[in-house]
Each structure stands twice: as structure tokens, then as C-alpha cells.
Amino acid sequence: MAEAEDFVSQEPHLAVFKGSPRKRRRLDQKCRVFPPAEQSALKEYEKLELRTRRVLSNTYQKLIQSAFLDDDIPGGVKYLINRLLALIEKSSLDPFYIGLFGATGAGKSSLLNAIIHQAMFLPLSGDNVCTSCIVQVSSSSCEQYEAKIHLLSDQANELSAKLDPYIQTQMRNTDGGPVRTQIWPLIKYVEVTLPRSGMIPEGVVLVDIPGTGDFNSKRDEMWKRTIDKCSVIWVISDIERISGGKIHEELLCESIKACQRGLCQDIALVVTKCDKLYLPEYLREREGRDKVIESQREAILERNETVNLQKNRTLKEKLKRKLPTDSKVLEASDLVYTVSAQEYWRQDLLNEEETEISKLRDYIRKKFLEKKRKTVTEYVTEAFGILLLIDTFNSQDGLTNEYLHLNGLRRFVEERIQLLEKDVDQCFTQVEQPLQEGVRDARAFYRRILSGCLTRSKGNQGFHQTLKAVCLKDGIYASRTLARIDLNEAITQPIYDRVDPVFGNIFRTGKDTKSALIHHIDTFKQSLQEKMTEVVLKRRWESASCQHNFLIQEINAILGGLEGHILRKKKKIYESLCNSVQNDLKPCYEDAAHITGKKACERMKDAIRRGVDRQVAEDLFERAQERMKTQFQQLKNGIIEKVKGSVSTMLILASPRGESLYKELSDVKNEYKEMEKLYKSLREIAENAVMRRGMQEFLMRMSPRKVDSPKNSTLVLCD
Secondary structure (H helix, E strand, O other), rough: OOOOEEEOOOOOOOEEEEEEEEHHHEEEEEEEOHHHHHHHHHHHHHHHHHHHHHHHHHHHHHHHHHHOOOOOOHHHHHHHHHHHHHHHHHHOOOEEEEEEEOOOOOOOHHHHHHHOOOOOOOOOOOOOOOOOOOEEEEEEEOOOOEEEEEEEEOOHHHHHHHHHHHHHHHEEEOOOOOOEEOOOHEEEEEEEEEEEOOOOOOEEEEEEEOOOOOOOHOOOOHHHHHHHHOEEEEEEOOOOOOOOOOOHHHHHHHHHHHHHOOOOOEEEEEEEEOOOOOOHHHHHHHHOOOOOOOOOOHHHHHHHHHHHHHHHHHHHHHHHHHHHOOOOOHOOOOOEEEEOOHHHHHHHOOOOOHOOOOHHHHHHHHHHHHHHHHHHHHHHHHHHHHHHHHHHHHHHHOOOOOHHHHHHHHHHHHEEEEEEEEHHHHHHOHHHHHHHHHHHHHOOOOOHHHHHHHHHOOOOOHHHHHHHHHOOOOOOOOOOOOOOOHHHHHHHHHHHHHHHHHHHHOOOOOOOOOOOHHHHHHHEEEHHHHHHHHHHHHHHHHHHHHHHHHHHHHHHHHHOHHHHHHHHHHHHHHHHHHHHHHHHHHHHHHHHHHOOOOOOOHOOOOOOOHHHHHHOOOHHHHHHHHHHHHHHHHHHHHHHHHHHHHHHHHHHHHHOOOOOOOOOOOOOHHHHHHHHHHHHHHHHHHHHHOOOOOHHHHHHHOOOOOOOOOOOOOEEEEO
């Protein structure tokens, strides 16, 4: 988090801003990751945010000091104090998660090491399975390397000794050395912090997400939560398994689902180990082409370009089937990267640029700057709205008894809220027909789908224990090495296939279309703002300009705050189909799990089939359909309730007062003027932040550096 200045608490209710040269130096160090043009833009945004925090802190102190003079603090003053404190304590930038999502052995750890320019930071072991849990890597201003090990239980230290003989995997070294043990089953995830990285911005978290889940329920839950909180997902697959790999396809489908239910807005396919190529075989496969290949390097570059073009086209087609055709992710020029972590260090065949590691770093910086720009813009705008209102209360002209004809405005707001409720209803109605069609498809194909999940080409050998694990986990089996099994998701997939495009349209965050929820919220916002402007212009109330501006800004803040609520509910809505089916099939799974003895595997399969048949006959899919519709209804109700409550409070604050109830407020003219300057400077910064690439990009390419060894390190075990 950006902190060029500190908050020092002098009294329980006072926050004082204090700057220091050390903090300014930290800002310079923080920006060194970026080339000159981007450094300039980032510094401007950081300074703008910090100056805004200083203004808010000073204003907060004045309000607190004034309020202490009166035992009976008006509700409006309490509202302002709470709003100011919430803004002061608001984080500069939430962590920006980029998930490296790939099967075991795909090269995630090697890729991550290359991106952070630390050759052996995450352990590598050739072809052996290495990463066994989620690893988060970020940078900070700390002086040493730090690692926090998050355990499954707050008694995991004591439990470890007792469970040693039962859970450890003993591995004898090939050189005849001592036996090594693995205690990964006790670990939920690992959090690693780098000291002052010159490769990734502070605030970016790279997450190594192994396999397709984990058989431990807590670790599997963590696996799913981690995917959903990633803003960007890179699906990692090595060059030898990029075509036809079942697990690779499953990971890609899981990533697309994250776009639907979670925070993910960008997906890319990263093909690793692209320096691997057997030249004689490649030359034989390309016979007949005009271009002559004379070296291993030329062959690698040609092959990588071909893979890039083919996979980019394939990925776009897959995304178009699941997402709206004008989704932001489909506008990306690069959806596929062909990288080589080994050649990044050796550079025997490829130079650094050709390994495309630097290209991924550019991607990270670009996404980070986009988020920083958006966060600071929203922060400064909201702060300006609060200062507008406070300054209004200290203006005699602002207390006019005929301000904005508020009774008429209230009636207008009530009418618009009713219209918003109707529009949201119609927006959510879009999903009803796809739901019905999906239920029809699920009824038609569930037996075939279930049979495919329960049948193994090599027979039941070794499948009995897996199937029992599936039943004990309510239809789900996750393994670090095998493909994920989820019977509930499998038989509801026909419904999702119908619903996905419409669902994406409803919750789109990019282009504004009438099918999107955000369109109706924006329409409501604009109607209120236009009405207020109309009233002010019609009555020529120059004295009301401050109140008018406050209301405009406050509406933006209120409706902007709905975004988090909608995102949280979106995930619950999307998962409601699968969760409903899983809940209804629990008795079926429990019955099958208790089957033992001769031909237990086949009898378990029969029990599952009979149980699903019975539930389908009793409207299994129809109940799931109704539960999703109920979730949509609850989201609509939540939106309307939040809008009603917030807008009502806003209008009360702007109401005329015969005698000022805000006499306690100190004069904040200076703070208001400074905040006004900061607000106006937003546009200037945006104009100066236009990136001038070309030569600057070339100059920023970093030559290989000496790899620092983690001399100082801290290891922390966390509950």
C-alpha cells in the first residue's frame, strides 16, 4: 500500500498526518519497476492520493474538535465524521492477484522465478512433483525475505508430531542419502514476500495455483477462493501438452467460470518450455514449406509463432461461446504467450525479449497502472463530494429555505427507484428462458454425462477408492495429479451452457448495453443528476451550486459502492445451480459411500445412478432453477434497499435548515479549496499519463542481473 506519509494517533478520535523523507524515498523505490513515462504517471497518482488523505485528515480533526464542544452531536455531523474516517482508513490499493493456474509439471514455479528474476526462489525438482500447495509471491519495502506458512488448524504444530507416522511421505534420495519427509498435508497456503523487487510492483500478488484442487476439503476450498479473487488468470501449459491435454482443457474451463462468478476480467494462455524442440522431427513435419530453416533458433521461433496464432484463435472461439462477444477480454491483442524460463537465464538459443518474460512483466505493469488510476480517481472524487457538503454547511447562502425544492425531488427519486426496480426485474428476466432450456437439456443428457463420469476405459481397477472418496465428499474428488471429478457440476453443465452467455451479459462491466445490470444503475444515476441540474438552472439558484455538486458526487459514491455487493452476490448466484444439485444428492452419495464387499464399485455406481434418477424424477433440475431465480430476486431486493437507504440519507443532509444544525462545524474553506484543486488536477494527470511506448520500451529492457540469494529470511507459521 502506498504510504508516503504516516497517520499518528494523538487522541482516540484524532488522526494527524506526518510526512518524512524516508517515505518519499520509498515512493521513488516503489516506482523504479516502471519505465520513465509510467513512473511519472504513478508518482502523480500517488502524490494526488496522499495529498487527498492529508486534506481529509485535517478536515476530520476540525469536525471532531468542533463536535466535542457539544454533547449532542447532530446526526448529519456523525454521518460526515464516519464518512471521513472510512475514507482515511480506506486502503490505497487492494492486492492485485494474478493466478498462475496449471497442472503439475507445467512450469509454473520456473516461470514465476523468471518473472521476479530469482533463479531458484521457488524450489524446482526437474520432473518430480514440487509445488504441493498454493504459494503467493509479492514484494514490499521490507529489508528481508519473509515467508508465512498458513496451517490448516490452529493446533497444527502439536498435531504434526502426533500425526507424523501417518501422514508423512517418505522419499529416499537417489544418492543413498537420508530419507526426506513431506508435511504438505498440514499446510493450507504459503505467503512469500520479496524485499524491494525491481521486477513486480508492490501490490501485485503472483499466485502459484497447483493442479485441479485438493482432496483436503479446507485446501480445496482455499483453491477455489483463490481462483475467484484473481483479477487475471494465466493458464499455464507446457509446449508438449498444449494440444489435446484433458487437464489443460479443464483448467481453461475453470478459468472461464472464474470470469463468470469471480473477479477475473482477463485470461491468457501461457505456453511454457518453448525452447524444447527436436529439430529433425520438426523439419520432417514441415516439409514442403518455402521458407528454409537453418538453425534450432529459427525453428523454435517459427514453431512458437504458429502455436501463438493457432491457440489465440482457438481460445477466442472458446471464450466467445461462454462470454458476451464484446467482452473486454476478447479485445486483448495478446491472449497467448510462448515463453521459456530456461532460455531466459541461459540465452543460448533465444535472447531475453524472445523468451517473452519481459512481455509478461509489461502486462503486469499495465494492469497495475489501470487499477491504480481507477482507484485514485474514485477516491479523489468521493473525497471532493464530502468536502463540498461540509463547505456548504458553513455557507449562509447554502442554507436557503428554498433549496432545490426537495419535496418535489424526493417524489422524483421515489418514482425513479420504482422504475429502477422494474428495469432490474426485466434485466434478470433474461435468464429465465435459458434456464428452462438448460433444464430440458440436463434432463435429456444427465444419464449419458453421469455414465461418462463413472466409466473408466481400464475398468474398475483402482477406481473403487476414488469413487468412495467422491461419495464421501458429496460428489467431488480433487487430486493434485488427477483430473478433478465433480458429478454435480457435470450433470448441471447443460444448464450452464445455456445460461453462461446471458449471465455474462447481465454482469458485464465493460461496454454499456441495455441487457446489462450496470446500464440500468447508470441510467438511474444519470436521471437523478439531470433532474438536479435542471432544477438549479430553472430557478437560477447560484447559491445552490455547492449542494448540487455534493448531490452529484454523493450519487456517484452511493452507486459506486453497489459494485462490491453485486460482485459478492454474483458468485453466489452462479454457484446456486451446482450447490442446489449437490445438496439434493447428498443422501444418494451417503448411501453409496456405505457400500462395501464384493463388487462394491459397481454397486456404488448403481446406487448413484438410481439416486440421481429418483431426484431427477422429483424435479432436481427444476429446484436448482428456482433457487437461482430466488438468488436473482434477493440481489434485486438488496440493490433497491441500499439505494433507498443511501439516497434518503443524502437528501436529509441536503435539506434546508431554518437554523443551522451544523453550527458546530469549523470553517473548512482552505481544505475545500485545496480539494477542489486536487479534483481538477485529475484530468491533467490523466492526459499526462498517456503512455509513449516505442523507444522507451526498448530502453527499459533490463539486462540480466546478478541473482541475489535470500541471505536474510523470516519464516512464520500462521493459523
